[in-house]
Amino acid sequence: MSTILIADSGATKAEWCLLSGRKKKTIFTAGISPYFLSTDEIRILVQNEVLPQLKKATVEKVFFYGTGCANPENAKSVKKAMQVVFPSAHVSVNTDLMAAARAVCGNEKGIACILGTGSNSCFYNGKNITKNSPGLGFVLGDEGSGAYLGKKVLQYYLYDTFDEDLRSRFDARFVTTPVEILDNVYKKPLPNRYLASFAMFLAENRGHYMIENIIEDGLNDFFFQHLNKYNEVWKYPVNFVGSVADGFRDVLQSLCASYEFELGKVLKNPMQGLEIYHKEF
Helix, strand or coil: CCEEEEEEECCCEEEEEEEECCEEEEEEEECCCCCCCCHHHHHHHHHHHCHHHHCCCCCCEEEEEECCCCCHHHHHHHHHHHHHHCCCCEEEEEEHHHHHHHHHHCCCCEEEEEECCCEEEEEECCCCEEEECCCCHHHHCCCCCHHHHHHHHHHHHHCCCCCHHHHHHHHHHHCCCHHHHHHHHHCCCCHHHHHHHHHHHHHHCCCCHHHHHHHHHHHHHHHHHCHHHCHHHHCCCEEEECHHHHHCHHHHHHHHHHHCCCEEEEECCCHHHHHHHHHHC
């Protein structure tokens, strides 16, 4: 059995899993985004935050999945850094969407979706991603994502659509002002993450009809704009990865039933599925 290291990385945090026979070690580090870190900075991060925790393990294979790795130059940068840190290992670099596909589909055909801070989807033929609905980012797209749902929460609040009960709950939960909200959205960095932070208000207030409407409408937009356009969606299971998918899996089940889709796996994050995939394949 090879000793393998799997990484699932976003821009802010990364989860690493070292597998050696029946032994497993999980490591959490700062995220690696090749858009923000140079090859050398990635190398230094891995050497300082990952390598010391591996102790005497000799890594034979590295499977890195991360944000920004759809860009060939970014993937090349990550691979070069990993090869310096693990000179005797085989290094593979792929996208977060491939991580989702392998985690939920294994070597079977299916639709794989990401519903986290952002959203994405693809048709996976058991080996490769052959179709991908275009991602337009949080300004024009990201339907069903945390940023998309959080934006709806803020619209209800700022337009004074919430009833008195929900408004008071929002004020107590976030203690903010319209001026501060607009400043964070239009002037400060990472507005997508700021917007996504308000999606938790939905999870905390389930049962109120306005909350349920926001959740169902937001997820339905994802189904209508993306899933509905795959011819394969009526033939193969629809699988989901991400915090939004995990938190609102009951709504996903209901929507799949109404669209006559088969709901497959729903995972909070892809690592548990990736462990199985790389042990078996």
